[in-house]
Amino acid sequence: MKHAFIRIIIRLFRITRAYCILCPVYRGEGVILGMHRVVPNCEKPRIASNSRIEITPEFLEELIRFFRGIGYEIISLDRLYERLNRGKGTGRPFVCFTFDDGYVDICRNALPIFEKYNAPFAVYVVTTFADKSAVLWWYMLEDLVLNHDTLDISIRGRDYSFKCPGHDQKEGVFNRLRSVLMELPQAQVPEEVKALCAPFGIFPEQYTDQLMSWEQVSELSRHPLAIVGAHTVHHYNLRMLSTEREVEWEILESKRLIETRTGRKVFHFAYPFGSRQEVGRREIEVASRCSFHTAVTVREGAIFPGHKRHTEALPRIEITGRHQDITLVDMRRCGTVSLMRNGFNRQVTL
Numbered sequence: 001m002k003h004a005f006i007r008i009i010i011r012l013f014r015i016t017r018a019y020c021i022l023c024p025v026y027r028g029e030g031v032i033l034g035m036h037r038v039v040p041n042c043e044k045p046r047i048a049s050n051s052r053i054e055i056t057p058e059f060l061e062e063l064i065r066f067f068r069g070i071g072y073e074i075i076s077l078d079r080l081y082e083r084l085n086r087g088k089g090t091g092r093p094f095v096c097f098t099f100d101d102g103y104v105d106i107c108r109n110a111l112p113i114f115e116k117y118n119a120p121f122a123v124y125v126v127t128t129f130a131d132k133s134a135v136l137w138w139y140m141l142e143d144l145v146l147n148h149d150t151l152d153i154s155i156r157g158r159d160y161s162f163k164c165p166g167h168d169q170k171e172g173v174f175n176r177l178r179s180v181l182m183e184l185p186q187a188q189v190p191e192e193v194k195a196l197c198a199p200f201g202i203f204p205e206q207y208t209d210q211l212m213s214w215e216q217v218s219e220l221s222r223h224p225l226a227i228v229g230a231h232t233v234h235h236y237n238l239r240m241l242s243t244e245r246e247v248e249w250e251i252l253e254s255k256r257l258i259e260t261r262t263g264r265k266v267f268h269f270a271y272p273f274g275s276r277q278e279v280g281r282r283e284i285e286v287a288s289r290c291s292f293h294t295a296v297t298v299r300e301g302a303i304f305p306g307h308k309r310h311t312e313a314l315p316r317i318e319i320t321g322r323h324q325d326i327t328l329v330d331m332r333r334c335g336t337v338s339l340m341r342n343g344f345n346r347q348v349t350l
C-alpha cells in the first residue's frame, strides 16, 4: 500500500517536474551510485531478479554524461572521504560510481568507459568471488528453470513438482525455489543448490568465468581510476549471523585477503545487500571498528555534510536494470524518492 502510494507520487513528480523545487533542499552535497554489473542487452529470456542487477554499457555512458552535463564532479571514494572530513572540495555537487560484488564485466565493459571519460569508480569485491569458490546459485537456478518446462526436485528431503512452460510460470518457480532456499541456514544454500542442479548437468564451475580473478582484482587496484573495496568473504546477510564475532570475521577477513592479494590498503566497505533487512545497528558498529574510511548501504539518500559523523553508514542511490531511466535518476539525485522513503528526513544513516 505504502509502495503503491509512493509510486503514484513519484509519477506525479515526474509529470509535473515538481521535484526540481525540492532539489536545493534534498540533493545535499552529492550522491553515491550503487550498481553491480555492466552487460550488453541479450535476446535470451532472463529471470527478472537476476537481470535487475545488470545495466547496459550505453546506460553507464549516459549516466556519466548526464552528471557531467548538470555540473556534477565525478569523484573517487577517497576524495569523498577527504571532502566530508576536511571540507576539501571544489564546492560543486559530486557523484561517486560504485559497483558491488566483483563481476568480470566491470573490467571488460565498465573500465573502458571510465577510461574514455577519465572518471573514477570503485568496486567492492567479495573474496570468495575472486577465489572462484563462490557458488553462483542464483544463475544455476535461473538456467534450471529456464531450460525445463517440468521440474521434479527435492530440497532437504521434501519433494517439489512444478510445471512451468511459460515465462511467468518460470519466474514464479524461481521465486518459490529461492524463498524455500532462503529459509535454510545461509552456509547450506550453495551445497543444496549444487545437489539440486547436478542431475540436470548444471555445475558451479560453469559460472565462475563471470567473476573477476585475483589477478584482475589486483590489476584493478593499481589502476589510477579504480578503487577496490571490501564486501565480505561470503556475501551473507550479516544480520542473520548469530554472533558479532562472525560478522567481524566476514568483514575483517575480506579486508585482510584483499590487502594481501593486492598489496594495497582497503579503506572502503559495502554491506552485502545493504538494506535495513540486512544491515542493523550491530553490523554498523562492527564495521565502524574495522578501520574503514567509508562504508555504504543501499538506503536511498544523498550525502550531506553531517554524514561526516556517519561515514560507516553512507546511503546510496541503487541503479538497477529496471531503473535505466535518466529522468528517474534525476529525480532520485534530487532526493525525491529518499524523502518519501525516509519520512522527509534528509540525512539518511542507519
Ligand SMILES: [Zn+2]
Pocket (backbone or CB within 6 Å): 100, 101, 231, 235, 271, 272, 273
Ligand atoms: Zn553485493
